[in-house]
Amino acid sequence: MSRSILILLGHPDRDSLCGALAQRYATAARNAGHRVHLIALGELQFDPVLRHGYRQIQPLETDLQDAADAIHACDHLVLVYPTWWGAMPALLKGFFDRVLLPGFAFRYRRDSVWWDRLLAGRSARVITTLDTPPWYYRWIYRDPGITQIRATILEFCGIRPVRVSRLGPVRSSTPQQRERWLALAAELGTRAG
Secondary structure: OOOEEEEEEOOOOOOOHHHHHHHHHHHHHHHOOOEEEEEEHHHOOOOOOOOOOOOOOOOOOHHHHHHHHHHHHOOEEEEEEEOEOOEOOHHHHHHHHHHOOEOOOEEEOOOOOOEEEOOOOOEEEEEEEOOOOHHHHHHOOOOHHHHHHHHHHHHHHOOOOEEEEEEOOOOOOOHHHHHHHHHHHHHHHHOOO
């Protein structure tokens, strides 16, 4: 079954391992018959700072409005980014701060601690690269960046299931290891997983 896939490249540099992973996923997904839209966040023009919190909503720049429309239109969201200092890059976090706003991604219920998840019906794949061995990041550091992106961002907005691929350690990887990671990205793209 054909799916509408949005890939968000959260690395500021398209010419990076993350950029190659995103492109490999996109190419394989297109070849499998899926509709694919890839957005490189580093090429967008927007202020990543939510200046007034939710007290006063900043109008979205054209690039952010286009990205919000793409999120709304997709069935499956793919996030490709490096883990820096235990979590996503500031660029990706700023993107989420600005785009996943009340009324678009969630809605608080009046006189309740509960909220409505306005992006329900979508699934997600997170592909993150690490310099830390993935087992160490997961079991010793306790997966802080993955918990943030899975539970407190994507699932909070209703996106589930959220599947995760942790790739690393990048710093000491060989060309053969990187090729295996690129092959994994292609496999995931083919099955829109």
